[in-house]
Amino acid sequence: MATPLDLRNRRREAQRAVRLAVNAINSGLDEWKAAVGDGKQHATALTNAILTQLHLPAMPLTLLGEATELRAAATVKLLQQQAEAVAQLAGCLERLRCAVERLAEATAGLQQLLDSEASAPLLMEGAVFATLPLRVLGNMAAEVERMHRAELDVKAAVLHGFQQILDTLRAAEDRERKSKGGLDSGGVGTLAAAREDKLRRTMQVYLTAWLLSAHVDERGVEAHLALIASDMRGF
Amino acid sequence: MASGRVLEKLRQLYAKMDAEVKRWAALQDRGISLLRTLTNIISRIPALEDPGSYGVLAALPNLPTLLLSKQLQSLDELIVQLQDCLDDAQAVADSMARHAQQAQRLVQHDRSLTPAVCAVSAGPVPSITQCLEGLAEISRMHADELRLKSALVFEVRYDSSEADMQQVAALYAAQLHIDGGHVRDLLHVVAATEERRRL
Numbered sequence: 242m243a244t245p246l247d248l249r250n251r252r253r254e255a256q257r258a259v260r261l262a263v264n265a266i267n268s269g270l271d272e273w274k275a276a277v278g279d280g281k282q283h284a285t286a287l288t289n290a291i292l293t294q295l296h297l298p299a300m301p302l303t304l305l306g307e308a309t310e311l312r313a314a315a316t317v318k319l320l321q322q323q324a325e326a327v328a329q330l331a332g333c334l335e336r337l338r339c340a341v342e343r344l345a346e347a348t349a350g351l352q353q354l355l356d357s358e359a360s361a362p363l364l365m366e367g368a369v370f371a372t373l374p375l376r377v378l379g380n381m382a383a384e385v386e387r388m389h390r391a392e393l394d395v396k397a398a399v400l401h402g403f404q405q406i407l408d409t410l411r412a413a414e415d416r417e418r419k420s421k422g423g424l425d426s427g428g429v430g431t432l433a434a435a436r437e438d439k440l441r442r443t444m445q446v447y448l449t450a451w452l453l454s455a456h457v458d459e460r461g462v463e464a465h466l467a468l469i470a471s472d473m474r475g476f
Numbered sequence: 477m478a479s480g481r482v483l484e485k486l487r488q489l490y491a492k493m494d495a496e497v498k499r500w501a502a503l504q505d506r507g508i509s510l511l512r513t514l515t516n517i518i519s520r521i522p523a524l525e526d527p528g529s530y531g532v533l534a535a536l537p538n539l540p541t542l543l544l545s546k547q548l549q550s551l552d553e554l555i556v557q558l559q560d561c562l563d564d565a566q567a568v569a570d571s572m573a574r575h576a577q578q579a580q581r582l583v584q585h586d587r588s589l590t591p592a593v594c595a596v597s598a599g600p601v602p603s604i605t606q607c608l609e610g611l612a613e614i615s616r617m618h619a620d621e622l623r624l625k626s627a628l629v630f631e632v633r634y635d636s637s638e639a640d641m642q643q644v645a646a647l648y649a650a651q652l653h654i655d656g657g658h659v660r661d662l663l664h665v666v667a668a669t670e671e672r673r674r675l
Contacts, residue, residue: 395536402532442523443531446543449520450533453550455542 255369258354262347262382263469269343280333284451287326288444294319295437323407334400341393344386351379370472381465391456399447479593485582486607489575490666493614500568503561508649510558515641517551558629569622576615579608601669610662620653
């Protein structure tokens, strides 16, 4: 038979766990937002570098055209920029992974408590702070983690997609170099234009997918956190 | 002297008008920035609607629907923000019209201010008539511009093309009805002559 002291101790334990979880969620979300913002810049730089490389063969250089090997030198530089941007984007993905791990830690702390509750119910549907029971708080944290984990898969796919585009372009570049003895990756003419338009659209989708975080309902997350914060107020 | 007192009150209205012109400029910057973002989003929509543009993302279930609906939601929110921006500009234009009307009433109610007195200008200090005309002109320019902006914002729709949006953004930014230099001159002349009088 549980005494009132047991109940009070469990409630305190739950309050501590929720506070820790909320801190972890907030810092995880800050890290997530910062990494998405930085990643957007790198993805934009990568897209621009790829598009410039595609336009390069048809780009009118006027007087600069007299400089020998200018297009080749520009291509080398663009390839370098693309490699840097893709590495930075991979770094951002890693930061997103860390942010999701932080959210998972928050959920795990609450889940552990929910498990203890399941084996020896004390709090049951009683409020941890003012009104919300532990089950609801745990569900909110789990929901935030689930959304970000789903979105992490999209971000990983975006990086993979960009890498795939770079690989395809490099393969085409090598083929051209072997056949023509020069760098002429983009080409001109209707086929090249159609290929470029398709690539441009695909990169637009990748950029949008990185930027928008389709699986994350930001307003819902904010509402959850605001609700928990207001419930905790005064405790 | 009655005209001196009226001129002082007109200066106060000019100061208020100056504040409204600055508010308008801030709203103009906000509107331009919103239209730029709207143009970017609208340019992305055809790609998001095309299943062939998803590349490796096509393998992720539901993503095209989610992405498109989220993008349209942001577009919707931006259009609402642009409407709000226009509502704020309407408030500024109304306030400008009020200042111009107040100036007219000020002169009409003072019987000592005959047309001849109103036309007198002492050195660099503009005459009462010039002050009234200046306020009315600033108000009219902004009211005309607001009508144009309302028509332009009406053109912003989900199915607008990128080229249409670029044209809308360019016209919005150009402020065809407002001669910025002239507005600055009108405000400056009154403010600058006030300093001389104090000396």
